[in-house]
Amino acid sequence: MEQTRRAARRPTISDVATAAGVSRAAVSKVLRDAYGVSEEMRSRVHRAIEELDYRPSTAARALRGTTSTIGVMLPLFRTSFFDDVLAGAVEELETSSYQLILAPVDSAHASGRRALEALSDRQVDGIVALSPLVEPTWLESFATRTALVELGRHDPSARYDTVVGDDVRGAELVMEHLLALGHRRVLHVTHHDPDLAHLSRTPPALRRATYEKAMTNAGLAEHIEVLETSFDDRRAAEALRVALEAGSRPSAVFAGNDDAALGVLRTLAEAGGRHGLSPRTVSVCGYDDTKMASHPLIGLTSVDQDGAAMGRLATRMLLERIAGREQPRHEVIQPRLVVRSSSREVDPGA
Amino acid sequence: MEQTRRAARRPTISDVATAAGVSRAAVSKVLRDAYGVSEEMRSRVHRAIEELDYRPSTAARALRGTTSTIGVMLPLFRTSFFDDVLAGAVEELETSSYQLILAPVDSAHASGRRALEALSDRQVDGIVALSPLVEPTWLESFATRTALVELGRHDPSARYDTVVGDDVRGAELVMEHLLALGHRRVLHVTHHDPDLAHLSRTPPALRRATYEKAMTNAGLAEHIEVLETSFDDRRAAEALRVALEAGSRPSAVFAGNDDAALGVLRTLAEAGGRHGLSPRTVSVCGYDDTKMASHPLIGLTSVDQDGAAMGRLATRMLLERIAGREQPRHEVIQPRLVVRSSSREVDPGA
C-alpha cells in the first residue's frame, strides 16, 4: 500500500459514493440513519466508509445546521472545583451523541466575551459557561443566538439558564460553625478583581457580605477583617503573610475558596510560628470541598457545593434548551458543610 | 430596537456586503487585510460589521482551508501536571492568531482515537495530544492528515513530533536520592492499566523499570516491591493500605507521580500508625512536582519536569509544523529533583 508523504486529502462523501457505486445523497442517508435505504446499500456504503477511513467533516455539517457539539467555557484559572464541573459535563454527555469542546480562558480577563464568541463561531449548538465578567445585557443578546447556561450567576435571566450554589447559605454555615467554636477574631479572605469590584452578587461578594453580616449580628463588627487578594494559593499566602506582619492575629480564618484556604495554611505553617500562630492553633475553613481538602495532612473544613452535580445539571439543562425549551430555568444548589481537622475551638490561651 | 424572541439568524458576509453597498469579495478582503481595498471601502465595511455585529463563521472558513485553531487533547484524568501543560500551550498561543480548543477525554480509555478524530473532524490545523493508548502505527497514519505533536512518547516518529521528559533520568534521580539516604526497603507505586500493560516505553513503565534496575544494582533485588495501582490519590492510598495489611514495611516509597504520592501520604497519615509507620518515618518521593507537592503541610520531594515548558515547546513545534516543517522533531526535557520535607534518612530504629 502506497503511503504518500504529505497529507493525503481527506476522503469526502463523494469518494465514498464513488467507491460504493451510489450517490452522495445515499451515503448521507446511511450516515444519518435516515429513512429509505436498502439493507444492501447500507452495507455497501459501510464497507466503503471503512475502506476509505472516511469521516464526515463537522465544518461542512455545521454549514448546513447543527454540529452536535456543545461548548464549555471555564476560566483556565483552574481550581479543582472547575475540574469537577467539567467532569460532570463530560459524564452527562457520555450517554448523548454530543461532543464537547472546551475553550480555556487565559485569565479572569475580559476575554470571556471572546471565548464565548469563538465557541459560537464554531457553531456549537449550545454553551455552558462560567464567565462572571461578562455583563448580563451582553449575555442576553448573545443568548438569543446560542443556547446558554451560565454557572455562578445569582441573578436569573429571561434568555439563558443559570445554575448557582447558594453562597449565602454556604457562608452562613461556615460562620455559624466558627462562631459556635467560640471564635471572635475571624478573618475573611476574598477574591478581589478590579473588573469585578462593582458586582455585588458574585459568589465571592456574597460570601464576603454574609461574613460581614454574621460578624455584625454576633456583635463582632469591630473584628471584621477582610483580606482582598486572589483565590489562589500563593497570592492568598502572601496576603496573609503581610497581614500577620502588620499585626493581624485571627483565631479563625474563613477563606472564600479552598485554594485561598490552602494559601492560609501555607503561611500559617511557614511563617505563623513567628507570630505565635500555626495551622494547629488557627481554625481554617475553605469553600468548594476540593480534593485536597480531604487529604488528612490538610484536613480542611470546607463547603461542598458538588461541582460535578452542577456540571451535570447545567449540561442537562442545556440539552433541554437545545431541544427547544423556551422558559428559562434558574437552579440553586444547596451547599453542605464538611467539618475536618482544620476546625478547632478557639484557643483559650490566645 | 426590536428584540426578537428567538435566535435571530446570524448575519453573513452577504448581509455585511449589502449593508456596506459593496461585494462580498470586498468584505472578505477587508476581513483578511488582503491587498486591494481603498481606505474608504475599508471603513464603510468596518462600520457595517460593527452595526450588524457580524462575525465570520469558522465552519465556512474551515470548508475552504484552515481554521486558525489548534486542538489539545489531554486525559480528563487531570493531575495538575496536565494543567501546567495546558497553561503552557495557552500562553504560547497568546501571541499568535491561533485559537485553542480542548477535547477532554473521559478516562484513560481507548477513546483517545475518538477524541483525536473529533478534533480532526473539526478541521483544526494541528493537534497537541497526550494519548498513550493510541498505537504508533495508527498515529502515523493519522499524522499524515493532521499536524501532530505527541507528549510523553519516548519513541520518535517520522510523521509526528514528540516532547517527552527523561523518565529514566528522573527515576534515577529519585533512586539515587533515596539510596543515599540509606533506604533499602524502597517500595514503588506504579500506574497499571491493562490496556497499557504491553507497552514498555511509557513514562510509568520506564520509571518502574528504572526503579527495579537501581534496586538490583544496589544489591537490593530482594527488596523490590511494586504496587500496581492507579496514578490517583484514592486508589494509591487503598493499594498501600492493602499492602501494609499484608505485612509490607517500606522505609521509603517512590511513587510514580504526585497523585499517587499524595495517596501514599494519606494512608501513612490515616492508617500508618497501626503498623508503626507515619508520614514522618517513611520517606516519600513523587513525580511531576505539582502544586500540592510544594505545600508545607505536604512537602513532597518530587521530580520537576516543567509541564508548562513542555506545553509551550509542544505548541511551538506544532506551529512550526503547520508552517511547513517536514522533518520530525523529538525533544527530551531534563528533569530536576526537588527535595522537600518528605525526604528523610532511614529510621535507624526500624
Add this chain to the structure above:
DNA sequence: CTGAAAGCGCTAACAC
C-alpha cells in the same frame, strides 16, 4: 428506494 441539484458562508482566482 435512489439520485440530481440547490445552497449553507466563505475565499480566491479572475475579469472588469
Add this chain to the structure above:
DNA sequence: GTGTTAGCGCTTTCAG
C-alpha cells in the same frame, strides 16, 4: 480598485 464566480463537503427537498 472592485465585482463575479466557482467551488469547499454536506444535507435536503424533490423528481424519478
